[in-house]
Amino acid sequence: MxxxxxxxxxxxxxxxxxxxxxxxxxxxxxxxxxxxxxxxxxxxxxxxxxxxxxxxxxxxxxxxxxxxxxxxxxxxxxxxxxxxxxxxxxxxxxxxxxxxxxxxxxxxxxxxxxxxxxxxxxxxxxxxxxxxxxxxxxxxxxxxxxxxxxxxxxxxxxxxxxxxxxxxxxxxxxxxxxxxxxxxxxxxxxxxxxxxxxxxxxxxxxxxxxxxxxxxxxxxxxxxxxxxxxxxxxxxxxxxxxxxxxxxxxxxxxxxxxxxxxxxxxxxxxxxxxxxxxxxxxxxxxxxxxxxxxxxxxxxxxxxxxxxxxxxxxxxxxxxxxxxxxxxxxxxxxxxxxSSNELNLEQQPLPKIDSLQLDTVQAGAKERPLHTPISITLEMKDRVLLNGPSGSGKTTLLDTLAGLYPLHQGKIKLNEVEHNIYQHPDWQQQIGYMTQTPELLFASIRENLCLGRDFSDETLFQALKDAQIEELISSLPGGLDYIISDQGGYLSGGQAQRIALARVFLHKPRLLLLDEPTANLDEATAQAFMLQLAVYVEQGGILIMTSHRPTDQHFFNKVITMQALGESHE
Missing domain, CATH: 1.20.1560.10 (ABC transporter type 1, transmembrane domain)
Structure with a gap:
């Protein structure tokens, strides 16, 4: 059928x-x-x-x-x-x-x-x-x-x-x-x-x-x-x-x-x-x-x-x-x-990510790309800032790199070989992606973190600690078994976001995509979070992140500057 x-x-x-x-x-x-x-x-x-x-x-x-x-x-x-x-x-x-x-x-x-x-x-x-x-x-x-x-x-x-x-x-x-x-x-x-x-x-x-x-x-x-x-x-x-x-x-x-x-x-x-x-x-x-x-x-x-x-x-x-x-x-x-190409019906297995190359990549709908072409090569332990004004297509590019949308134009190469990552399960098993509005399940905190896999309580609390939310979870009735809704229940937006961050740390993706992860955090919590990101990168991973905090700028070793089509180059 x-x-x-x-x-x-x-x-x-x-x-x-x-x-x-x-x-x-x-x-x-x-x-x-x-x-x-x-x-x-x-x-x-x-x-x-x-x-x-x-x-x-x-x-x-x-x-x-x-x-x-x-x-x-x-x-x-x-x-x-x-x-x-x-x-x-x-x-x-x-x-x-x-x-x-x-x-x-x-x-x-x-x-x-x-x-x-x-x-x-x-x-x-x-x-x-x-x-x-x-x-x-x-x-x-x-x-x-x-x-x-x-x-x-x-x-x-x-x-x-x-x-x-x-x-x-x-x-x-x-x-x-x-x-x-x-x-x-x-x-x-x-x-x-x-x-x-x-x-x-x-x-x-x-x-x-x-x-x-x-x-x-x-x-x-x-x-x-x-x-x-x-x-x-x-x-x-x-x-x-x-x-x-x-x-x-x-x-x-x-x-x-x-x-x-x-x-x-x-x-x-x-x-x-x-x-x-x-x-x-x-x-x-x-x-x-x-x-x-x-x-x-x-x-x-x-x-x-x-x-x-x-x-x-x-x-x-x-x-x-x-x-x-x-x-x-x-x-x-x-x-x-x-089309059958978009659905990737005959998907080839993808290799383990060691390097990622964007070759004149443009994201957007079929009819119109949102930004000028981007070309960059990323290696393991790279920290990349996705920079640009509002409307330049930063979130759409992250969605595309997560395999949620097909490329408008360009090539994505893994380990110097071109691959189609659109809706590819091998790709999505290797990446972590957290949007500005994190997606949570109407389930316990444990189920939200594990996503069907098995982890010890010690490992779960370590991930929560890395996301600066361990103390809050410990204080909740039932702890890890506390039930939250798909919007975080009675948790604030920043707390729900940190649970999503803990989930990212727990699964240790090879490529981590973050869209304004520190937007809802206070200065002290944001700094502690950035330190944990540094640990993640040093353990072996590629980070691509958008951020408007001036204090975050020094953290990155590479920058992708986004420019919407129609804007003049300065």
């Missing part, structure tokens, strides 16, 4: 749903066969019951059903019940299998795209897609996929059965049948648009909630929590209104289907009533129509419309599925726009 997620192209949302439905093709076929078995048992039951009523009420010599007749009735009912039970189970299995494939499809794209998911997709939006939205497809794959075929095959079976005793009733059924899908489609289009709007409101509400919770401390300091709470309430009300609109349309659809089904059944009943009153002799293959045949036809009429009504009640599931499929198409389109 991984390869499919990268190569498969879909014409539209319906094509995506159709192709993924193939994963449950066997189950759907079996479900259709079980549906046909049910209608066969229904026809048999109607025939036997009609014959019983005819013998008991209409024939001159009234007879009661024999044991054989009762056995046939019982077997038909039991067979139909078992078939229904098996159909539901098989349909649910198909739905689970297909939704699992869809979720894997979406996850593969997420892993492939990496940070290119953003800002097109937000965290809350992806969470909704992988959980709520894909789960909402249960009815579509479990019931609708098979029912759209049964809505054709089952009425045909009823028409064939009815045609054995009368030719006019099948015509009445066939002529009135299009009314049900016609109005189902008309209402369904409105329901589809309402479902799409409802999904958008859910994503907007999730994004807003995620953003406000992430910045709750800033809102509290600004004293705007009440205003933001009002905005959240307004968004939740918008979501409630769109949800109720979807429900209203669903109820309207059911009402219309019931109305036209009732009218159609009434037409058959009126025809049979007038026939038995000798108002006409039209429709029967013979000159007469027995009570048995009339009851048989009357019992079949509701069964003719039942599959269509079921399909109508499931039409909102199709509308929901189309909305979700369009969301998945956006993800697929985003992945297809990334």
């Amino acid at each position: 991984g390869k499919e997620s990268k190569k498969t192209q879909f014409k539209d949302a319906a094509d995506l749903l159709r192709q993924f439905s193939l994963h449950g093709k066997r189950e759907n076929r079996l479900s259709i066969l079980l549906g046909l078995l049910q209608i066969a048992m229904t026809i048999l039951f109607a025939f036997v019951v009609a014959d019983i009523l005819d013998n008991a009420l209409f024939q001159p010599e009234k007879t009661l059903p024999t044991a054989q007749v009762w056995l046939i009735l019982t077997l038909s009912l039991l067979t139909k019940a078992v078939a229904t039970y098996m159909q539901n189970n098989i349909a649910n299995q198909a739905s689970i299998k297909i939704r699992s494939q869809l979720r894997q499809f979406a996850l593969n794209h997420c892993f492939t795209l990496n940070i290119r998911l953003f800002p097109r997709f937000k965290t809350a939006e992806l969470s909704n897609l992988l959980s709520t939205e894909i789960n909402s497809l249960r009815l579509y794959f479990a019931d609708y996929s098979a029912q759209k075929y049964l809505a054709v095959l089952m009425p045909i079976a009823v028409i064939i059965a009815a045609a054995t005793v009368n030719w006019l009733v099948p015509i009445i059924l066939a002529l009135t049948a299009p009314l049900v899908p016609l109005f189902m489609i008309l209402v369904g289009k409105k329901a589809g648009q309402a479902s799409h709007d409802n999904l958008q409101q859910l994503n907007r509400l999730g994004n807003l909630m995620s953003d406000r919770l992430k910045n709750l401390q800033a809102l509290q300091l600004a004293g705007t929590t009440e205003q933001e709470a009002d905005k959240l309430f307004q968004k939740s009300e918008s979501f409630r209104e769109t949800t109720m609109k979807v429900l209203r349309l669903a109820f309207l659809s059911n009402t219309i289907l019931e109305f036209f089904s009732a009218i159609s059944v009434a037409l058959v009943a009126v025809y049979l009533g007038l026939f038995f009153l000798d108002k006409y002799q039209l429709g029967s293959w013979s000159d007469d129509l027995s009570l048995s045949q009339g009851v048989f036809l009357l019992m079949l009429a509701p069964e003719f419309y039942l599959p269509l009504r079921r399909l109508g009640t499931l039409y909102h599931a199709k509308a929901d599925a189309t909305s979700v499929a369009e969301h998945l198409l956006t993800l697929n389109k985003l992945a297809s726009q990334v």
